[in-house]
Amino acid sequence: MGIEIKNLQAAYEDRIIIPDASLVIPKGKVTMLIGPNGCGKSTLLKSIARTIPAKRGSIYLHGEDIRRMPPKSLAKKMAVLPQSPLVPEGIQVKELVAYGRFPYQKPLSGLKRADHEIIRWAMEKTGVLELEERRVEELSGGQRQRVWISLALAQKTGVLLLDEPTTYLDMAHQLEILELLRKLNHEEKTTIVMVIHELNHASKFADHIIGMKQGHILFEGTPKEVIHVENLRKLYEIEAVLMENKDKGYPICMDYSLICE
Amino acid sequence: MKEKKYGFRAAVCLSLLLTVVLIALMVGSYHISPFQIVQTLLGSGSKLQNFTVFQIRLPRIVLAVIVASALGVSGGILQGITRNPLAEPGMIGINAGAALFVVLWISAGTTDYYSTLPVLTILGMPLLAMTGSLLSVGLIYLLSSKSGIRPVRFILTGIGVNGGILAVISFYQLSMSKGDYNQVLTWTNGSLWGSNWNYILLTAPLVILLIGAVLFRSKNLDVLALGDELAAGVGLSVPKERLLFLLLATFLAALATSVAGSIAFLGLLGPQIAKRLTGPVHGKMLPMAALISSILLVGADVIAKNLFSPLEIPVGIVVSIVGVPYFIYLMIKER
Secondary structure (H helix, E strand, O other): OOEEEEEEEEEEOOEEEEEEEEEEEOOOOEEEEEOOOOOOHHHHHHHHOOOOOOOEEEEEEOOEEHHHOOHHHHHHHEEEEOOOOOOOOOOEHHHHHHHHHHHHOOOOOOOOHHHHHHHHHHHHHOOOHHHOOOEHHHOOHHHHHHHHHHHHHHOOOOEEEEEOOOOOOOHHHHHHHHHHHHHHHHHHOOEEEEEOOOHHHHHHHOOEEEEEEOOEEEEEEOHHHHOOHHHHHHHHOEEEEEEEOOOOOOEEEEEEEEOOO | OOHHHHHHHHHHHHHHHHHHHHHHHHOOOOOOOHHHHHHHHOOOOOHHHHHHHHHHHHHHHHHHHHHHHHHHHHHHHHHHHHOOOOOOOOOOOHHHHHHHHHHHHHHOOOOOOOOOOOHHHHHHHHHHHHHHHHHHHHHHHHHHOOOOOOHHHHHHHHHHHHHHHHHHHHHHHHOOOHHHHHHHHHHHHOOOOOOOHHHHHHHHHHHHHHHHHHHHOHHHHHHHOOOHHHHHHOOOOHHHHHHHHHHHHHHHHHHHHHHHOOOOOHHHHHHHHHHHHHOOOHHHHHHHHHHHHHHHHHHHHHHHHHOOOOOOOOHHHHHHHHHHHHHHHHHHHHO
């Protein structure tokens, strides 16, 4: 079932970004949205996250219309990690991760024992437990990203949405984050949907790729099915040289050049 | 912030407030010793002492605490929802809106301000001030929001509206009699002159109720600090909460302004100092902001009352004298 999008029209104020999109994001898989800048991939993610209200059409999470769900119930089923969340001044790692328990809390109640256990588990899972007393401002980009993922994990959701989680990170840290997300997908069966820029990351780590251009869905499928020269020509207007990974068979983009007429 | 450390700091600030209150009870044109103060409070003071303490000084101090708490919490909320340490009710038109309505009303011809104020005035003032604040916030809201409040736009629009309202007030002042003019001046600068128990009976329950409502939802303010997208992601209805907190902050500032005029900077200083003492969690920071603002206002009022005695300068001016340097310091520090 996963996430089902039917005739979605998404817009910022009056500027329509996605005119009409319908697709299904498979449950328990890693889905990556790719496409050139301004193609609407972030907008699609934000529509699923309800950050941008859909102009028309509907989005169903496991068969339930997300617009009809109270915000906190939705937050128990779907966690969102935006591209640049804000770090409150002076906050410690464990305090920040504790916000993941917000959907489960009543106005005056503090964190219960079970909450503390989940927060600890989330920090352990992302490898930031030894940083729990540190101030988030002092952390490196990669550590900080893991803290944010830890917050999302503490929400204990079946679905995790991420908007360009690897941007601003160096190569090793990009890999580290992607490996971490894949591990979560395998161990917790979390459905992961993310926007990503790096084509090779997408074909290496995604189970399902959605290619978008000018607000339309150009292709979707497994990396093997959809990452080929013809599709890349249409998507990025580049001439790509592809190779196949020997062990796992996913395509690798070796070289590329702009198409010159 | 560890619980113990917070408790200790809160205790220190509370004793500081009690000290300032004691000084405020002692000092004045008629000096009373600390021992005599305690005696009077316990009910065995002389007639003169009783009158000075219970009818003149104590109402003024209690009102100062109420007003300061309201402004401190209001400023703390505004800084939270706009994510801007410079936001405060005096700067974004909330106080000015309240002042404008009172000024219009004074200039429309009430003449009772030197005698005892009639009941209608005492009841009418807060209502009037509240209406003025709400209208000015409504105007700022309309001008700055397309879909929900954009923090930076909101502040910039607020500063603009604030300037406009102050200009209108000045315009009215030009065509006023001297008595009216002085009254308005006290109002626009903020003063605790003329405090009495009626004001307290009217404002105290409302301020306590509003602060209670704020503290009850304070966790939502904390979540708002994560940015709109993540706040929505953990299940907060961001536009709804922001509007609600804006209204609460407006009511608090309007209540304060309705009895003490427009005291600038207090809503900026209190929360900012409190934040350094308690950290960013609003459930702890806001009560501390109320405490710090109270210390500042009671202290400033002692100075305002006694520095040029028997002349009294508006307490708002004293707060500004302390506030401006701190404000500049903040601006430099924030780069």
